[in-house]
Amino acid sequence: MKTSLDCIPCLLRQALDAARFISADPAVHEQIVRDVLRWTGEMDMSLSAPAMAQRIHRRLRRVTGVDDPYREKKDRQNSLALELIPAIRAEVETADDPLLMAARLAIAGNIIDLGVNGDISEADVRHDIGNALIEPFFGDMDGFQQAAREARSILYLADNAGEIAFDRLLIEQLSPDRVTLAVRGAPVINDATRVDAQAVGLDQIVEVIDNGSDAPGTILSDCAPDFRRRFANADLIIAKGQGNYEALSDEPGPLFFLFKAKCPVIAEHVGQPVGTQMLIHPGRDAGAAVPAQMDNLQTSR
Amino acid sequence: MKTSLDCIPCLLRQALDAARFISADPAVHEQIVRDVLRWTGEMDMSLSAPAMAQRIHRRLRRVTGVDDPYREKKDRQNSLALELIPAIRAEVETADDPLLMAARLAIAGNIIDLGVNGDISEADVRHDIGNALIEPFFGDMDGFQQAAREARSILYLADNAGEIAFDRLLIEQLSPDRVTLAVRGAPVINDATRVDAQAVGLDQIVEVIDNGSDAPGTILSDCAPDFRRRFANADLIIAKGQGNYEALSDEPGPLFFLFKAKCPVIAEHVGQPVGTQMLIHPGRDAGAAVPAQMDNLQTSR
Numbered sequence: 001m002k003t004s005l006d007c008i009p010c011l012l013r014q015a016l017d018a019a020r021f022i023s024a025d026p027a028v029h030e031q032i033v034r035d036v037l038r039w040t041g042e043m044d045m046s047l048s049a050p051a052m053a054q055r056i057h058r059r060l061r062r063v064t065g066v067d068d069p070y071r072e073k074k075d076r077q078n079s080l081a082l083e084l085i086p087a088i089r090a091e092v093e094t095a096d097d098p099l100l101m102a103a104r105l106a107i108a109g110n111i112i113d114l115g116v117n118g119d120i121s122e123a124d125v126r127h128d129i130g131n132a133l134i135e136p137f138f139g140d141m142d143g144f145q146q147a148a149r150e151a152r153s154i155l156y157l158a159d160n161a162g163e164i165a166f167d168r169l170l171i172e173q174l175s176p177d178r179v180t181l182a183v184r185g186a187p188v189i190n191d192a193t194r195v196d197a198q199a200v201g202l203d204q205i206v207e208v209i210d211n212g213s214d215a216p217g218t219i220l221s222d223c224a225p226d227f228r229r230r231f232a233n234a235d236l237i238i239a240k241g242q243g244n245y246e247a248l249s250d251e252p253g254p255l256f257f258l259f260k261a262k263c264p265v266i267a268e269h270v271g272q273p274v275g276t277q278m279l280i281h282p283g284r285d286a287g288a289a290v291p292a293q294m295d296n297l298q299t300s301r
Numbered sequence: 302m303k304t305s306l307d308c309i310p311c312l313l314r315q316a317l318d319a320a321r322f323i324s325a326d327p328a329v330h331e332q333i334v335r336d337v338l339r340w341t342g343e344m345d346m347s348l349s350a351p352a353m354a355q356r357i358h359r360r361l362r363r364v365t366g367v368d369d370p371y372r373e374k375k376d377r378q379n380s381l382a383l384e385l386i387p388a389i390r391a392e393v394e395t396a397d398d399p400l401l402m403a404a405r406l407a408i409a410g411n412i413i414d415l416g417v418n419g420d421i422s423e424a425d426v427r428h429d430i431g432n433a434l435i436e437p438f439f440g441d442m443d444g445f446q447q448a449a450r451e452a453r454s455i456l457y458l459a460d461n462a463g464e465i466a467f468d469r470l471l472i473e474q475l476s477p478d479r480v481t482l483a484v485r486g487a488p489v490i491n492d493a494t495r496v497d498a499q500a501v502g503l504d505q506i507v508e509v510i511d512n513g514s515d516a517p518g519t520i521l522s523d524c525a526p527d528f529r530r531r532f533a534n535a536d537l538i539i540a541k542g543q544g545n546y547e548a549l550s551d552e553p554g555p556l557f558f559l560f561k562a563k564c565p566v567i568a569e570h571v572g573q574p575v576g577t578q579m580l581i582h583p584g585r586d587a588g589a590a591v592p593a594q595m596d597n598l599q600t601s602r
């Protein structure tokens with residue numbers, strides 16, 4: 001999807017936050033803000049927001065000389081997620097519909113970000129992951145189940161560190177022998193790379209590849225030829241997170257997007273309220289909203 | 302005060318909101334956003350945020366050919382405020398400390414913005430104005446009372462339409478015969494001009510002048526010579542609203558600022574939490590926080 005005018009103040013805010021996270025030097029902060037102002041002022045609005053974010057974070061890494069500024073944060077995200085996994089795995093395994101349960105938890109896992117950022121406490125993360133199952137959900141679960149049943153090859157596009165531990169639970173429900181997990185080709189923000197797939201043990205149950213790109217979203221034209229071949233040949237592609245939706249929502253193919261609509265622009269694009277958990281296949285009718293079926297998870301925790 | 306890097310995403314957001322308020326044409330929205338990106342990219346950070354907002358709104362008026370796009374909104378703000386005034390005047394007149402009561406209500410009157418924007422209901426505006434008196438307050442009330450007692454001439458710098466009806470209550474407490482009210486020299490956003498002073502009857506109790514400027518804050522270098530003379534000669538200057546604080550906080554003089562710290566940048570600048578009602582004289586010690594003394598207003602309404 002194209003960048004909305006509404007995305008520009010937000011990209012600028014994110015760039016400033018990132019500059020402050022990576023460097024304590026006000027001159028670096030100002031340089032990044034001025035760079036982003038110049039780029040966005042001349043920007044082709046048909047680019048997606050992840051393409052702009054890629055450019056911002058490349059510049060930040062070059063200016064600061066730090067290749068993976070979010071490494072420590074990603075490690076903490078993985079640790080926090082791994083602590084939560086045993087209880088969550090038990091919920092999946094005892095659920096009436098383990099695939100739906102695992103899919104919704106994989107969407108909810110995105111909240112790990114906030115706990116590690118310090119925006120909310122780790123206790124709140126635990127609470128919110130329970131709550132996530134009674135949050136609004138909109139998706140074509142029947143279509144997803146059918147596609148998952150029929151697919152011989154599944155390409156799973158990961159999103160963030162931490163959250164990737166939750167992806168593992170969903171992948172376990174999909175019969176891992178036919179799944180290939182794709183991570184980013186190089187560090188960008190807190191997006192998952194090979195290191196994170198290894199940290200949560202995914203390399204032991206599926207083939208892990210990287211997409212050759214350092215964009216925080218799968219921009220196909222920026223990905224490696226081998227990744228693009230896998231993408232073209234997969235029977236089912238599961239794309240996690242808003243960044244992958246922004247970059248791939250206009251692509252044809254057997255794509256299911258799993259993400260939480262976290263901002264007004266995305267929410268308007270999908271026609272659902274902010275905060276809705278989405279599991280959609282834009283190529284088809286997205287289906288009806290599925291009522292929350294798993295309130296027990298919240299109360300049992 | 303200088304523009305903070307944090308102000309830039311916010312200025313951009315405000316410019317986009319204003320463009321959408323004034324025009325339904327997406328090409329106008331994009332042109333304004335690109336203008337603001339270019340200006341801020343080259344901007345001298347020693348300018349204040351009102352100077353940038355002045356430039357944005359001049360451009361918007363030129364592009365759309367509408368001289369006073371917020372006129373209808375300002376009329377509604379005045380009407381809503383005037384409906385509230387009789388009950389609020391009774392509270393001031395029966396208060397233990399009518400000057401403090403009137404000052405806090407004049408700060409609280411800023412909330413009229415939200416009711417007219419539709420962000421909250423008019424019933425909520427009524428409720429919040431009651432609540433405003435138990436909100437955190439930080440100020441040098443003793444210094445203000447002393448300055449008000451001693452001043453032979455008082456220059457009162459208005460902020461927004463609607464809110465100006467609340468300013469009238471404070472001006473009544475100050476002995477109007479020594480007060481001159483200054484409004485903006487030309488329409489900008491919903492800032493008060495002569496029309497608004499007349500709408501709330503202030504022209505009948507004080508001399509009303511305009512500052513000759515179309516900035517949403519008193520930028521002295523942009524104001525008319527006559528206004529600057531009045532400013533230089535006043536014994537006490539009461540400056541209402543964040544825009545006047547941003548533009549004048551570094552000026553010497555017998556200035557008291559009355560405003561609500563509505564954003565994190567201003568809150569950090571004054572060293573108080575967001576939402577705090579401020580009554581400060583930066584040239585002196587700002588004094589200690591004054592406890593809320595008027596809880597009765599909230600419960601009696």
